[in-house]
Amino acid sequence: MSILDDAIQMKSVSPLMAAASIEHRNNALRSIKESLLSNKDEIFKANREDLERAASDNVAEAVVKRLKFDEHKLSDVCNGIDELIKLPDPLGKITLNRELDADLVLKRITCPIGVIGVIFEARPDALVQISSLCVKSGNCAILKGGKETASTNRVLFTVIKNAVEKAGLPGGCLFQAESHSEIDELLKCDGYVDLLIPRGSNAFVSYIMNNTKIPVMGHADGICHIYVDKEADLDTAVSVIIDAKLQYTAVCNAVETLLINREIAPKFLPMLKKAFDEKGVTVHGTKEVTDMIGGDTVTEADFKEYLKPEVSVKLVSDVNEAIAHINKYGSHHTDAIITKDDDAAAVFAMMVDSAGVYRNCSTRFADGFRYGFGAEVGVSTGKLHARGPVGLEGLVTYKYLLTGNGNIVGDYASGTKSFHFKDLD
Amino acid sequence: MSILDDAIQMKSVSPLMAAASIEHRNNALRSIKESLLSNKDEIFKANREDLERAASDNVAEAVVKRLKFDEHKLSDVCNGIDELIKLPDPLGKITLNRELDADLVLKRITCPIGVIGVIFEARPDALVQISSLCVKSGNCAILKGGKETASTNRVLFTVIKNAVEKAGLPGGCLFQAESHSEIDELLKCDGYVDLLIPRGSNAFVSYIMNNTKIPVMGHADGICHIYVDKEADLDTAVSVIIDAKLQYTAVCNAVETLLINREIAPKFLPMLKKAFDEKGVTVHGTKEVTDMIGGDTVTEADFKEYLKPEVSVKLVSDVNEAIAHINKYGSHHTDAIITKDDDAAAVFAMMVDSAGVYRNCSTRFADGFRYGFGAEVGVSTGKLHARGPVGLEGLVTYKYLLTGNGNIVGDYASGTKSFHFKDLD
Numbered sequence: 027m028s029i030l031d032d033a034i035q036m037k038s039v040s041p042l043m044a045a046a047s048i049e050h051r052n053n054a055l056r057s058i059k060e061s062l063l064s065n066k067d068e069i070f071k072a073n074r075e076d077l078e079r080a081a082s083d084n085v086a087e088a089v090v091k092r093l094k095f096d097e098h099k100l101s102d103v104c105n106g107i108d109e110l111i112k113l114p115d116p117l118g119k120i121t122l123n124r125e126l127d128a129d130l131v132l133k134r135i136t137c138p139i140g141v142i143g144v145i146f147e148a149r150p151d152a153l154v155q156i157s158s159l160c161v162k163s164g165n166c167a168i169l170k171g172g173k174e175t176a177s178t179n180r181v182l183f184t185v186i187k188n189a190v191e192k193a194g195l196p197g198g199c200l201f202q203a204e205s206h207s208e209i210d211e212l213l214k215c216d217g218y219v220d221l222l223i224p225r226g227s228n229a230f231v232s233y234i235m236n237n238t239k240i241p242v243m244g245h246a247d248g249i250c251h252i253y254v255d256k257e258a259d260l261d262t263a264v265s266v267i268i269d270a271k272l273q274y275t276a277v278c279n280a281v282e283t284l285l286i287n288r289e290i291a292p293k294f295l296p297m298l299k300k301a302f303d304e305k306g307v308t309v310h311g312t313k314e315v316t317d318m319i320g321g322d323t324v325t326e327a328d329f330k331e332y333l334k335p336e337v338s339v340k341l342v343s344d345v346n347e348a349i350a351h352i353n354k355y356g357s358h359h360t361d362a363i364i365t366k367d368d369d370a371a372a373v374f375a376m377m378v379d380s381a382g383v384y385r386n387c388s389t390r391f392a393d394g395f396r397y398g399f400g401a402e403v404g405v406s407t408g409k410l411h412a413r414g415p416v417g418l419e420g421l422v423t424y425k426y427l428l429t430g431n432g433n434i435v436g437d438y439a440s441g442t443k444s445f446h447f448k449d450l451d
Numbered sequence: 452m453s454i455l456d457d458a459i460q461m462k463s464v465s466p467l468m469a470a471a472s473i474e475h476r477n478n479a480l481r482s483i484k485e486s487l488l489s490n491k492d493e494i495f496k497a498n499r500e501d502l503e504r505a506a507s508d509n510v511a512e513a514v515v516k517r518l519k520f521d522e523h524k525l526s527d528v529c530n531g532i533d534e535l536i537k538l539p540d541p542l543g544k545i546t547l548n549r550e551l552d553a554d555l556v557l558k559r560i561t562c563p564i565g566v567i568g569v570i571f572e573a574r575p576d577a578l579v580q581i582s583s584l585c586v587k588s589g590n591c592a593i594l595k596g597g598k599e600t601a602s603t604n605r606v607l608f609t610v611i612k613n614a615v616e617k618a619g620l621p622g623g624c625l626f627q628a629e630s631h632s633e634i635d636e637l638l639k640c641d642g643y644v645d646l647l648i649p650r651g652s653n654a655f656v657s658y659i660m661n662n663t664k665i666p667v668m669g670h671a672d673g674i675c676h677i678y679v680d681k682e683a684d685l686d687t688a689v690s691v692i693i694d695a696k697l698q699y700t701a702v703c704n705a706v707e708t709l710l711i712n713r714e715i716a717p718k719f720l721p722m723l724k725k726a727f728d729e730k731g732v733t734v735h736g737t738k739e740v741t742d743m744i745g746g747d748t749v750t751e752a753d754f755k756e757y758l759k760p761e762v763s764v765k766l767v768s769d770v771n772e773a774i775a776h777i778n779k780y781g782s783h784h785t786d787a788i789i790t791k792d793d794d795a796a797a798v799f800a801m802m803v804d805s806a807g808v809y810r811n812c813s814t815r816f817a818d819g820f821r822y823g824f825g826a827e828v829g830v831s832t833g834k835l836h837a838r839g840p841v842g843l844e845g846l847v848t849y850k851y852l853l854t855g856n857g858n859i860v861g862d863y864a865s866g867t868k869s870f871h872f873k874d875l876d
Binding site for chain 2: 040044270274350353373378391392408426429431435
């Protein structure tokens with residue numbers, strides 16, 4: 027069987043998944059949790075194989091840390107499943123309920139997207155999180171994990187698939203792709219796969235976006251900005267910048283570019299420089315900046331996503347110049363202003379064209395868990411549906427239901443009947 | 452200037468448009484209406500040129516009817532603008548308002564999509580409708596109309612653009628593309644144009660979808676189905692089918708395929724045949740159907756979008772077979788069931804994967820005006836944002852606003868602080 031055959035098969039299963047009750051879907055989540063716990067020895071054994079292979083392949087320590095799936099990680103994913111069970115059903119929510127005429131009622135209700143292909147990096151917990159989110163949201167999923175965790179993923183997937191089917195969800199609602207060549211096959215499954223969610227490097231996500239007709243949800247770059255306004259509390263600014271740059275450097279919501287109001291620069295830049303020196307942060311600044319605090323002199327066209335303890339710094343005259351820079355050079359992910367001035371904050375909120383626009387807090391809050399979504403399948407910088415961290419709500423769409431009593435358009439076109447458009451409670 | 456230069460310029464204007472107040476945007480709509488009325492002689496004169504050119508080019512009468520822009524059409528578009536002014540502001544709606552921690556509040560608010568490219572057919576009223584919808588929703592728009600209405604469009608566009616700028620909206624928020632070659636230029640403006648809405652033939656829309664990296668909202672096919680269940684009221688079924696097939700045949704929401712429950716076929720098909728003969732509808736049926744009522748014998752693989760008084764007919768055993776056919780051969784636009792059985796209707800509603808799923812009424816209701824949206828820019832069969840008729844709500848997306856008091860992620864990662872996730876009113 028090719029991936030296309032599997033996708034065609036899954037497409038025919040997806041309406042059954044859409045019709046599964048919330049009790050069924052929550053039972054399947056409970057079944058996943060119990061099966062993970064009762065099969066933990068087998069899972070840990072497979073994970074040791076992956077870790078040994080990584081050691082013999084001299085894989086970097088940071089990566090090895092991500093591969094590890096131990097009691098601690100198992101407990102985390104089980105807690106995550108418990109949280110997910112508690113969340114309300116994202117399906118069947120009525121978002122419009124309108125009487126068009128006496129016996130003609132229009133409802134807009136949420137429903138699953140259908141078949142979702144998720145290509146994710148080498149973290150076994152991601153496989154559990156993503157399949158759980160898809161089960162809760164009534165979606166079928168084709169999962170492709172990283173090759174570094176092949177053994178762990180294979181066991182986890184089998185455990186999850188069996189648990190879900192034992193709980194009575196339709197057979198074939200989850201499918202695992204294992205070989206790298208299957209990614210290119212998956213990209214050609216338009217018409218059967220409704221959505222692709224790629225997670226990984228910038229180059230990898232761009233490749234996916236440029237090589238498929240299937241809608242892609244995600245983001246390639248993560249160039250987040252912090253603008254320090256002339257009305258900023260400067261201690262707050264330093265503390266937020268240090269957190270946003272250093273709390274976890276290898277992630278998309280870490281800050282990469284600082285825009286400093288020129289008026290406060292003589293006082294603020296030395297404060298920032300002191301904090302950076304203590305923490306070992308390298309500054310790439312425009313000449314105006316490096317003339318004041320040293321560092322590597324660059325132009326704004328050189329500003330980039332570092333994903334390490336390095337940062338770009340530039341001075342601006344006001345909030346409008348900051349906004350223009352962010353909209354031109356940013357990646358529309360998450361950008362923050364540090365200010366006590368409500369007017370500047372309002373202009374910034376209205377005019378910065380990003381999925382997250384923050385005031386007086388760290389860009390690192392851009393995350394599904396921290397937004398209270400329970401978990402996330404990714405972060406979207408697209409604007410058409412599901413912008414920002416994507417949790418359950420991002421995995422559903424809607425359909426319009428119209429119920430009549432034999433109503434025909436001819437009667438409304440001729441004027442025999444007319445619409446009265448009354449929104450119901 | 453190339454279209455790309457215009458798009459880059461427009462992109463820099465779009466945050467100003469996003470920040471324009473609802474008073475400003477409604478004033479611009481009033482200004483458009485007044486200017487159309489005060490410039491009507493010039494508009495009608497340009498329209499006569501288009502009509503004369505169409506006559507000398509022997510353009511089909513149905514098309515000429517669409518080109519016409521007279522007192523009647525002017526009155527229609529002015530009424531449409533009045534309705535649009537009355538609709539609530541689609542921007543700044545708070546769709547999530549959550550306290551993450553004591554001094555850290557997350558809001559999700561609606562905002563414009565940004566720069567929208569609309570390529571529409573030869574109807575001058577479409578230009579007015581689309582630019583009005585974009586103004587109300589705070590979007591910038593690049594408009595490309597059909598060459599048959601070039602003179603009318605040029606005058607209408609100039610009148611609208613001047614009216615909008617006179618009302619104080621940012622200069623350059625609307626732009627007209629005039630030559631056909633500019634469509635291909637527009638398709639390459641990814642990064643500056645946020646959304647394309649093509650309206651036109653199946654082949655044209657498919658061409659757009661396959662030749663751009665910009666998200667496209669719309670639909671190519673419109674193969675709508677009506678399933679007549681064994682518990683249908685048969686007179687209702689005939690009346691709804693006649694309306695759905697004949698009230699306006701050249702449109703995407705006209706019915707193209709009928710699925711008839713086999714149990715009622717011996718009684719129902721002759722009733723249908725009688726109505727079709729009276730109205731001059733040609734039947735393309737599977738052998739089982741044509742054996743009973745005559746007509747052209749075809750297989751289900753031959754079923755298609757006719758856009759004229761022709762229809763495909765097939766028998767099915769039950770609602771599940773109808774659903775499977777619709778999901779496999781349909782275009783996910785709008786499909787209806789005729790039944791008195793609530794269970795069959797519920798299964799149909801849950802499992803048919805279309806933007807509109809109807810019960811006991813005509814597929815022709817799938818339209819922005821008939822849904823009470825005031826107007827529409829098109830109908831979307833995509834599932835990611837704006838499915839079905841697309842009005843004001845389909846022209847906005849959202850951003851997350853997070854407001855803190857110097858909050859840093861480190862405090863939450865270390866356990867010094869913890870989230871409490873409280874949804875506010």
